[in-house]
Amino acid sequence: MSHPVSNATPPLKPNTVNLTMDEAQDLVVRALTTAGALPENARPAARALVQAEAQGLSSHGLGRVPSYAGHLRTGRAHGDVHPVVAHRRGAALLIDAKDGFSFAACDMGIAEAIGMARTQGIALLGVTNSHHAGVLVDHLRPVAAAGMIGLGFTNASACMPAAGGKRALFGTNPIAAIFPRQAGNQPADPLMIDLALSEVARGKLMTAAQRGESIPLGWAVDADGQPTTDPVAGLAGSMLPIGAVSSPKGAMLALMVEILASALLGANFSYEMGTFFTDEGGPLRSGHLFILIDPGAMAGQAEYHARLEELVLSMFEDDGVRLAGARRLALERAAQVHGIQIPRALYDQIQALIEA
Numbered sequence: 001m002s003h004p005v006s007n008a009t010p011p012l013k014p015n016t017v018n019l020t021m022d023e024a025q026d027l028v029v030r031a032l033t034t035a036g037a038l039p040e041n042a043r044p045a046a047r048a049l050v051q052a053e054a055q056g057l058s059s060h061g062l063g064r065v066p067s068y069a070g071h072l073r074t075g076r077a078h079g080d081v082h083p084v085v086a087h088r089r090g091a092a093l094l095i096d097a098k099d100g101f102s103f104a105a106c107d108m109g110i111a112e113a114i115g116m117a118r119t120q121g122i123a124l125l126g127v128t129n130s131h132h133a134g135v136l137v138d139h140l141r142p143v144a145a146a147g148m149i150g151l152g153f154t155n156a157s158a159c160m161p162a163a164g165g166k167r168a169l170f171g172t173n174p175i176a177a178i179f180p181r182q183a184g185n186q187p188a189d190p191l192m193i194d195l196a197l198s199e200v201a202r203g204k205l206m207t208a209a210q211r212g213e214s215i216p217l218g219w220a221v222d223a224d225g226q227p228t229t230d231p232v233a234g235l236a237g238s239m240l241p242i243g244a245v246s247s248p249k250g251a252m253l254a255l256m257v258e259i260l261a262s263a264l265l266g267a268n269f270s271y272e273m274g275t276f277f278t279d280e281g282g283p284l285r286s287g288h289l290f291i292l293i294d295p296g297a298m299a300g301q302a303e304y305h306a307r308l309e310e311l312v313l314s315m316f317e318d319d320g321v322r323l324a325g326a327r328r329l330a331l332e333r334a335a336q337v338h339g340i341q342i343p344r345a346l347y348d349q350i351q352a353l354i355e356a
Contacts, residue, residue, distance in 0.1 A: 009338050017347040020339045024050045028065055031353040035069035037079030037101070044103035048134045053342065054335035055328035059203030060135050062342050062350065063210055068101070068132075069353050070279035077101055077131045077283065083108050086128065091120045094265065097130035099283035105130055106139045106288060113292050114146045121297025125290040126265040132156075132276055133288050137176035137194035137325070143292050144180040144190035147301065151291040152176035155261040157284070158271040159202055159239045162255065163248035166225060168238045171270035172196035173257035178325075181312070182305045192325025197254045198239035205231040205239075206277060211343065235277060261287040 012018055019027065028046035033039060045068065053061030071077040081098035083105035088094070093113055097105035109125045116123040133139070133154040140150035156171030174196045181188040196202070200219050208215050208231035217227050220234030228234050241250030262269045267287025274281035295304035315321045 010334075010341070013341055015344045016341040017344050018339045018341050019347075021050055021054060021336055024053065024062065024340055024342075027347075027350055027354075028062065031065050031069055031350050032072065032079070034354050034356065035072040035079065037072055041079050041081075041101055041104050044107055045101045045134075048103050048138060050340070051138060051332065052135045053340050054332045055135070056331045057135055057328065058342075059201050059207045063207055063346060064132070064134075064203075065350050066353065067277060067279075071131070071284075074279045075283070076279065076281060083127075085112075091116055091122050092124045092126075094126045094128060097127055099129050099285065100131065102127065102130045102133050102139075102286070102288060106133075106290075110139060110142055110290065110292075113290065114143060114148065117148055117292040117294045118146075121294050123292040125292065127288040127290075128265040128267045129283070129285045130267070130288060131284050131286060133174070133286065135194060136174045136288075137178055137192045139288070140176060140178040140290065141190075141192075143290075144178045147180050147295070149180070149293040149295065150176075150178045151293075152288065153257045153260050153290075154288040155258050155267070155270045155286055156202070157273045157275045157277075158269075159275075160198055160241050160251065160254055161238060163251040169271050170197075170251070170254040170258050171273075172198040172202050172239060173254040173261070173270070174201070175253070175257060179308065180305075181308060183309060183312075189323070189326065189329050191323060192328070194325075195242075197242055197250050197257065199242055199250075200239075202235070202239055202276075205234045209235060210346070260289050265289060 025046045028049055029042045032042035032045060049061055049064055072079045078099045081100040083095050083097050086094045086096040095105050095109040105127050109127055113123040113125040136152045136154055140152055143150035153175055155173050158168040158171060160170045161167055162169050176194040179191040181190055205215060214229040215231045215234060217229055220228060220237055220239050222228045222233040222237040241254060243250045265287040268285040273284045295301050
């Protein structure tokens with residue numbers, strides 16, 4: 001089951017550039033290799049950033065290229081390293097990204113963890129000493145393709161206070177889940193859940209700042225703790241956790257992820273990273289934790305798929321229900337046909353990185 005792709009090419013918006021997916025990936029690879037990344041590290045990063053852009057997630061798309069390139073130049077990310085297995089025991093695997101980009105390290109770890117979960121029913125994968133995770137659920141797409149459930153957790157640079165506090169201590173600390181589906185014995189799009197534990201992802205403030213746009217009240221506060229619609233002031237202040245107005249639940253979930261993605265893996269705490277949005281500072285050393293579950297180890301593949309489809313059909317009894325991940329996958333399919341549009345100013349900025 002998938003959403004149809006329109007044959008109509010979207011009109012080109014003012015001051016934008018349209019690129020095919022291949023053109024966009026080539027552009028990003030050239031920018032990152034010029035900044036010091038080996039091709040085998042630049043290619044997975046480019047694939048992930050373009051995939052995010054294609055899904056309509058510009059906060060994690062090509063707007064990240066100048067930051068990634070800047071981190072390569074200053075040593076916040078190492079482009080000439082290869083991830084290694086740091087520890088392995090039973091169904092647990094720890095990958096050391098060696099202060100490099102997350103994508104090659106996660107690709108390596110996920111591939112091994114899928115094999116472990118096939119044998120043991122479950123696998124626990126940690127990636128330590130890493131960089132920005134990108135779109136967390138996209139790391140789990142091979143897991144769903146292998147017929148398994150995947151869960152993901154990652155910390156990020158500090159921008160949210162603990163419950164009752166004022167100092168930025170936790171990151172937005174995204175969580176993700178993917179659930180494979182079969183509809184009528186045919187593969188269907190997986191359910192894809194991915195959310196930051198702040199009211200919105202911090203990258204949305206970065207994108208708004210780049211475009212000179214305001215942000216809604218309730219997303220962030222400025223450095224004095226006052227509500228703001230200015231994304232630049234919000235980036236200098238703090239993000240608001242989900243439910244911050246009436247409940248500490250968002251902050252408590254962020255604490256949980258902080259422990260799982262940092263203390264458990266030996267990675268930096270969010271407050272030790274420094275911000276993602278500057279080139280100054282040392283390596284981020286973020287942590288990512290993934291759990292892979294083979295439904296065959298529990299009630300069985302057939303039972304899992306039958307029960308999940310029963311749930312999906314029940315959801316569709318209400319008008320307006322949209323399955324998790326459906327919109328982003330439809331946008332990605334459309335982008336594969338029609339390409340992606342990015343602001344011309346961003347395109348020129350990336351071209352300048354190549355020519356530097």
